[in-house]
Amino acid sequence: MSEKLSTQPYKGTRDFYPAEMRLRNWFFGVIRKVLETSAFDEYNGPMLESLDLYAAKSGEEIANEQTYNFTDRGERRLAIRPEMTPTVARMVAGQMGTLNFPLKWFSIPNMYRYERPQRGRLREFWQINVDIFGCDGFEADLECIASAINILRAYGADASMFTVHINNRRFFNDVISAIAGTDAEGSRKVSKVIDKRNKIPRAVYDQELAELGMSEEQIARVDALYHMDVIEATDICPDSVGSQELRQLFDALKKTGMDQYCVFDFGIIRGLDYYTGTVFEVFDNAPENNRAMFGGGRYDNLVGLFVKNAKISGVGYGMGDVTLENFLFTHKLVPETFGSGVKVLVTRFDDVPYEAYLALVDRLRDAGIVASVYLGTKKFGKQIDFAVKDGYSHIVVMGGDEYAGGVVKLKDLGTREERTLSIEDAIALLK
Amino acid sequence: MSEKLSTQPYKGTRDFYPAEMRLRNWFFGVIRKVLETSAFDEYNGPMLESLDLYAAKSGEEIANEQTYNFTDRGERRLAIRPEMTPTVARMVAGQMGTLNFPLKWFSIPNMYRYERPQRGRLREFWQINVDIFGCDGFEADLECIASAINILRAYGADASMFTVHINNRRFFNDVISAIAGTDAEGSRKVSKVIDKRNKIPRAVYDQELAELGMSEEQIARVDALYHMDVIEATDICPDSVGSQELRQLFDALKKTGMDQYCVFDFGIIRGLDYYTGTVFEVFDNAPENNRAMFGGGRYDNLVGLFVKNAKISGVGYGMGDVTLENFLFTHKLVPETFGSGVKVLVTRFDDVPYEAYLALVDRLRDAGIVASVYLGTKKFGKQIDFAVKDGYSHIVVMGGDEYAGGVVKLKDLGTREERTLSIEDAIALLK
Numbered sequence: 001m002s003e004k005l006s007t008q009p010y011k012g013t014r015d016f017y018p019a020e021m022r023l024r025n026w027f028f029g030v031i032r033k034v035l036e037t038s039a040f041d042e043y044n045g046p047m048l049e050s051l052d053l054y055a056a057k058s059g060e061e062i063a064n065e066q067t068y069n070f071t072d073r074g075e076r077r078l079a080i081r082p083e084m085t086p087t088v089a090r091m092v093a094g095q096m097g098t099l100n101f102p103l104k105w106f107s108i109p110n111m112y113r114y115e116r117p118q119r120g121r122l123r124e125f126w127q128i129n130v131d132i133f134g135c136d137g138f139e140a141d142l143e144c145i146a147s148a149i150n151i152l153r154a155y156g157a158d159a160s161m162f163t164v165h166i167n168n169r170r171f172f173n174d175v176i177s178a179i180a181g182t183d184a185e186g187s188r189k190v191s192k193v194i195d196k197r198n199k200i201p202r203a204v205y206d207q208e209l210a211e212l213g214m215s216e217e218q219i220a221r222v223d224a225l226y227h228m229d230v231i232e233a234t235d236i237c238p239d240s241v242g243s244q245e246l247r248q249l250f251d252a253l254k255k256t257g258m259d260q261y262c263v264f265d266f267g268i269i270r271g272l273d274y275y276t277g278t279v280f281e282v283f284d285n286a287p288e289n290n291r292a293m294f295g296g297g298r299y300d301n302l303v304g305l306f307v308k309n310a311k312i313s314g315v316g317y318g319m320g321d322v323t324l325e326n327f328l329f330t331h332k333l334v335p336e337t338f339g340s341g342v343k344v345l346v347t348r349f350d351d352v353p354y355e356a357y358l359a360l361v362d363r364l365r366d367a368g369i370v371a372s373v374y375l376g377t378k379k380f381g382k383q384i385d386f387a388v389k390d391g392y393s394h395i396v397v398m399g400g401d402e403y404a405g406g407v408v409k410l411k412d413l414g415t416r417e418e419r420t421l422s423i424e425d426a427i428a429l430l431k
Numbered sequence: 432m433s434e435k436l437s438t439q440p441y442k443g444t445r446d447f448y449p450a451e452m453r454l455r456n457w458f459f460g461v462i463r464k465v466l467e468t469s470a471f472d473e474y475n476g477p478m479l480e481s482l483d484l485y486a487a488k489s490g491e492e493i494a495n496e497q498t499y500n501f502t503d504r505g506e507r508r509l510a511i512r513p514e515m516t517p518t519v520a521r522m523v524a525g526q527m528g529t530l531n532f533p534l535k536w537f538s539i540p541n542m543y544r545y546e547r548p549q550r551g552r553l554r555e556f557w558q559i560n561v562d563i564f565g566c567d568g569f570e571a572d573l574e575c576i577a578s579a580i581n582i583l584r585a586y587g588a589d590a591s592m593f594t595v596h597i598n599n600r601r602f603f604n605d606v607i608s609a610i611a612g613t614d615a616e617g618s619r620k621v622s623k624v625i626d627k628r629n630k631i632p633r634a635v636y637d638q639e640l641a642e643l644g645m646s647e648e649q650i651a652r653v654d655a656l657y658h659m660d661v662i663e664a665t666d667i668c669p670d671s672v673g674s675q676e677l678r679q680l681f682d683a684l685k686k687t688g689m690d691q692y693c694v695f696d697f698g699i700i701r702g703l704d705y706y707t708g709t710v711f712e713v714f715d716n717a718p719e720n721n722r723a724m725f726g727g728g729r730y731d732n733l734v735g736l737f738v739k740n741a742k743i744s745g746v747g748y749g750m751g752d753v754t755l756e757n758f759l760f761t762h763k764l765v766p767e768t769f770g771s772g773v774k775v776l777v778t779r780f781d782d783v784p785y786e787a788y789l790a791l792v793d794r795l796r797d798a799g800i801v802a803s804v805y806l807g808t809k810k811f812g813k814q815i816d817f818a819v820k821d822g823y824s825h826i827v828v829m830g831g832d833e834y835a836g837g838v839v840k841l842k843d844l845g846t847r848e849e850r851t852l853s854i855e856d857a858i859a860l861l862k
Contacts, residue, residue, distance in 0.1 A: 005487055007525035007737050010509065013477030015522050018536065021473045037796045039774060039803035042452045046444030046555050047478065047511075047541060048499070056436055068479070068509075070501040073545075078441065078499075080478070080511070091446050094438035100820045102806045105449070110478060110541075114504075124477050135806040139785070143806060255786035256793075306438050343470060354570070355686035362687075365468045372470035375533045375566040375574060389531045 012115075012123025026338040027325065028108055031128055034154045038147055040104045040130065045087035047110070051077040053086035056305050068112050080112040084129040084318065085302065092133055093306030101134030101312070104143070120323050128324075130296075131316030133303075138248045141278040141298060144315050145253075148282055148294075149261050151319075155333045162293070162327070165265035166249070166280045169297070171234065171242025172269065178237040179221045180214050190214065194222060195269050230264035245277060268295070276300045278315065286330045293327055294319040337391075342430055344371040344394045345387040347380060351400040360398065360408070360423065367427045388413055396426060443546075443554025457769040458756065459539055462559055465585045469578055471535045471561065476518035478541070482508040484517040487736050499543050511543040515560040515749065516733065523564055524737030532565030532743070535574070551754050559755075561727075562747030564734075569679045572709040572729060575746050576684075579713055579725075580692050582750075586764045593724070593758070596696035597680070597711045600728070602665065602673030603700065609668040610652045611645050621645065625653065626700050661695035676708060699726070707731045709746065717761045724758055725750040768822075773861055775802040775825045776818040778811060782831040791829060791839070791854065798858045802827075819844055827857065 009015045016024060032042070054063035063069070067079040081087060084107055092099065107129045117123060130147055132140040145164060152162055176194065177187045193208045200208075209219050225233055230250045234243035246264070253259040270279045281295030296317025303312045328334050346361050348354070357373045364371035374383045387395050397409040402420070410426045411418040421429070440446050447455060463473070485494035494500070498510040512518060515538055523530065538560045548554060561578055563571040576595060583593055607625065608618040624639045631639075640650050656664055661681045665674035677695070684690040701710045712726030727748025734743045759765050777792050779785070788804045795802035805814045818826050828840040833851070841857045842849040852860070 004739060005483055005521070005737050006481070007521050009477050009521075010479050010481065010507070011505075013479060015477070015525070016475040017522065017526065018472035018474055021475055024475075025473065037799065037801055039776075039801050041449035042456065043449055044447040044452060044455075046440050046446070048441050048444060048543065048555065050437070050441065052436055068501070068503070070499070072499070074442075076441070090436070090438050090440075091448065094446070095448065100817060104803065104806075112479065124479065132806065137807060139804070139806050142789075143804075252786060252789070255784075256789050306436050308435060345470075353686075355683060358573075358683070358687050368468065370468055370470050372535065373570070373574075375535075375563065375570050376568060386531060 010123075012117035014122065014124065022338050023325075023334065024321075026335070027321070027328070028126075028128075030154050031108065031151055034151050035106045035130065035147060038104070038143075038150070040106045040147065043088070043091065043105050043107050044109060045081075045084070045091060045107075047081060048078045049081050049087055049090075051079040053090065053305075054079055054082065057086050057302070066113055066115065068114055081109065082111055082113045084109050084111070084127060085131075085316075086305075088129065088131060089302035089314075090306055092312065093303045093310065096303065096307060096310060096312070102140065103131075103133040105133070106130045120320075120326060122322055126321040128319040128321075129316065130319075131314050133314045134312050135315075136313055138245055138252065138278075140315050141245075141249055142252050142256075144296070144317065145249075145262070145278075145280060146256075146258060148317060148319070149258055152282070155328055157327075157331060157333060159260045161285050161331045162261065163283050163285055164262045164280055165268050165283055165292075166246075166262055166278065167265055167268040168242040168246045168249075168278050169269070169275045170277055171237070171240055171246050172266070174237045174240035174242050175225065175233065176222070178240075179218050180212075181218075182213070186212065198267070225266040228264070228266070233264060233266065242277070249278060270295055270297055274299055276313075280317075282319075284327050284330065286327075289326065289330050293323045339370075341393055342369060343392045344369055344396055344430060345383070345390075345392040346371065346373045346396045346398070347383045347387075348374045348377070349380070349399050350377070352398060352403045356403060357398065360396065363423060364396075364427065364430070367431060369427065369430050394430065441554075443548035445553065445555065453769050454756075454765065455752075457766070458752070458759070459557075459559075461585050462539065462582055465582050466537045466561065466578060469535070469574075469581070471537045471578065474519070474522065474536050474538050475540060476512075476515070476522060476538075478511060479509045480512050480518055480521075482510040484521065484736075485510055485513065488517050488733070497544055497546065499545055512540065513542055513544045515540050515542070515558060516562075516747075517736075519560065519562060520733035520745075521737055523743065524734045524741065527734065527738060527741060527743070533571065534562075534564040536564070537561045551751075551757060553753055557752040559750040559752075560747065561750075562745050564745045565743050566746075567744055569676055569683065569709075571746050572676075572680055573683050573687075575727070575748065576680075576693070576709075576711060577687075577689060579748060579750070580689055583713070583758075586759055588758075588762060588764060590691045592716050592762045593692065594714050594716055595693045595711055596699050596714055596723075597677075597693055597709065598696055598699040599673040599677045599680075599709050600700070600706050601708055602668070602671055602677050603697070605668045605671035605673050606656065606664065607653070609671075610649050611643075612649075613644070617643065629698070656697040659695070659697070664695060664697065673708070680709060701726055701728055705730055707744070711748075713750075715758050715761065717758075720757065720761050724754045772824055773800060774823045775800055775827055775861060776814070776821075776823040777802065777804045777827045777829070778814045778818075779805045779808070780811070780830050781808070783829060783834045787834060788829065791827065794854060795827075795858065795861070798862060800858065800861050825861065 051069045067082045069079040071077055108126055110126050112124050132144055176190050180190050190212050197205055230246055234246055237243055253262050268279050268281050275297040277298035279297035281292040284293050298315040300313045301311050303310045344364055346357050348357055361371050361373045395411050402408055407420050407422055408426055409418055409420050482500045498513045500510040502508055539557055541557050543555050563575055607621050611621050621643050628636055661677055665677055668674055684693050699710050699712050706728040708729035710728035712723040715724050729746040731744045732742050734741045775795055777788050779788055792802050792804045826842045833839055838851050838853055839857055840851050
């Protein structure tokens with residue numbers, strides 16, 4: 001091997017050295033704590049799935065293009081999972097007869113998408129997935145949105161930093177039919193144009209709607225929806241199930257004080273073919289970063305891909321680690337240190353038996369204190385340098401004299417304070 | 432989609448439903464706690480790596496056969512990682528100038544091997560990787576072995592359940608040279624035969640060694656090594672560095688009381704080309720399961736694959752989740768429940784405003800109690816059934832009367848005891 005291998009990770013993926021890993025463990029720990037306290041159950045599935053799962057949900061072309069996929073020696077077409085929803089739908093379908101609905105499930109899987117790496121988008125990422133299956137009522141939508149708000153609040157985020165934008169796909173369909181006066185097929189065509197509103201030139205948008213028979217006044221009424229609150233908007237079609245769902249949800253948000261984090265936003269659609277009820281996106285309010293961080297909503301019948309005539313509705317969201325980390329750094333919500341910060345290096349001298357140091361370290365560890373003996377035989381000054389550079393908070397020094405006297409020197413590397421005391425007292429002080 | 436998709440996970444992979452996931456989180460939590468308390472730092476790397484990494488370590492053929500590999504659109508040959516060592520070597524090499532040696536690192540990555548699934552071997556598995564880099568002394572070997580023992584002890588395993596079998600590759604080479612009287616090249620050839628001792632018929636073994644010039648008496652002396660303790664064995668070549676390392680290690684194991692878990696075993700070799708000093712394997716002592724669960728040892732200069740003239744030695748081991756789980760189940764070391772077990776379902780009636788239940792659940796959660804309101808509008812009996820089936824320990828009942836009176840009924844689903852009390856008192860009791 002004269003040609004040396006590259007030390008770079010594969011394009012679009014990351015190495016997590018200990019400093020970054022501590023951040024991640026804190027980061028995911030906060031999420032786990034919030035979700036577990038809210039009685040969500042964690043699950044996981046395999047990293048490789050049949051490519052057919054993604055083709056059935058998103059179409060053959062998207063599945064092929066956006067996943068890392070290949071054929072195994074048994075001619076099975078496999079993909080590295082690019083999202084968790086098909087896996088969780090498969091799992092729910094697989095034990096549909098024995099599972100105890102409604103399910104409140106979450107997962108924090110790593111996954112891969114084959115795309116050009118850019119800010120907020122990498123090829124390998126982790127995605128927090130939260131879903132409630134088998135509850136059709138607004139209560140599940142509320143619980144789902146509340147969990148997202150509670151996660152962000154647990155990091156210390158407040159209402160000035162993020163906003164949950166909420167709409168409802170049933171309402172969207174009904175209000176468009178009401179304004180355009182179209183039948184189901186006509187409304188579907190109009191919806192497709194409205195879905196593109198921010199992606200195509202205004203003149204094209206107007207023209208396409210006009211071609212579908214909409215008047216200038218009707219188009220203006222659709223425009224007005226983007227500035228309405230939930231009451232005004234739902235007044236246009238008060239009998240729509242979607243309107244009732246929206247009002248119920250916003251009423252409950254208000255009564256629980258969560259309305260401070262939420263707004264009605266007619267611009268939230270999130271893919272025409274997938275969502276069926278409540279849809280929402282969580283926006284970062286920072287001006288330099290103002291965009292949707294993640295979102296979700298209610299979808300029906302994913303389980304139907306696996307089980308004939310099955311109808312289990314779900315509501316959920318997926319939150320990517322990269323975007324969420326950007327948010328936390330932007331709003332300075334990442335602490336400087338994680339954990340208690342107490343970490344003790346037992347330094348080592350030649351005139352004390354090594355096993356005496358090992359016994360000392362064992363006593364510290366048994367007391368739950370993070371501790372290590374210095375591995376090696378370098379001079380005392382080098383051992384201190386190692387401790388400082390490695391983020392140790394304290395050193396315990398036991399030279400020949402201390403060893404003979406049954407004491408240790410405990411030095412706080414922050415304050416540089418040093419005390420000679422018994423091992424018991426050192427442990428008590430460190431705890 | 433009239434053809435329904437399969438609900439089975441891909442061959443050799445597993446779905447982790449909430450019950451299995453709780454087991455895993457407990458399982459990995461024990462490992463994390465032991466290693467973090469011992470001041471090991473966690474790291475992680477990408478799931479996809481360049482195939483060249485594995486080819487450079489294990490040869491092109493093994494890398495190709497045993498990994499899931501494919502070529503991306505940029506003609507990069509990629510593999511799903513089948514092990515962590517090449518990744519961690521790459522990471523150490525990548526920041527060699529700034530890292531603070533010695534490093535004590537661990538990781539619990541998921542990985543894939545392309546092999547026939549069988550007991551203890553799956554295609555997707557997790558592997559606890561523990562390594563110490565940059566300390567050449569026996570102290571690192573000891574720390575590494577101690578961490579493995581401490582992990583098993585933390586699960587409640589004792590010396591009757593597992594044994595650490597230890598050898599040393601330098602000693603192995605030296606003692607063979609001493610017995611066979613061969614030069615370096617001759618010893619290498621003899622070693623290759625001895626490495627196959629349990630895999631080939633005895634007659635073939637004897638003949639191959641005889642062909643390399645060994646007498647019957649010399650072969651018998653090698654056989655005797657398999658029954659010797661460390662003192663007897665190292666007395667054959669007391670000046671060997673390997674002998675000294677072995678004695679130092681066993682001396683320290685004795686002085687720290689860890690010798691009760693350890694034996695010297697000349698049969699431990701672990702691949703001739705990779706390990707360079709201490710080697711060890713941890714055996715399950717259960718008669719039905721008696722075999723090596725995992726192992727490791729000292730290896731030199733993996734970092735040399737990436738950086739010219741770099742010499743950083745390491746000592747470490749990799750422990751697979753499947754084998755370790757088998758061990759825990761065999762020895763009945765898996766608890767029946769995980770966590771505190773307190774989990775509260777707030778049941779729901781129509782005559783109390785929903786937001787009153789949400790406020791109650793919030794108070795429980797804010798107190799750190801795992802709690803959920805029943806999602807849906809089913810009858811009381813169905814809500815109780817749900818709670819029992821889902822492992823809730825308590826239900827909190829707040830009907831119209833309790834709501835008016837500012838109290839709740841708290842029912843323990845285990846003892847069936849029921850008390851009417853204020854919300855504060857209920858929280859105090861649950862905590």
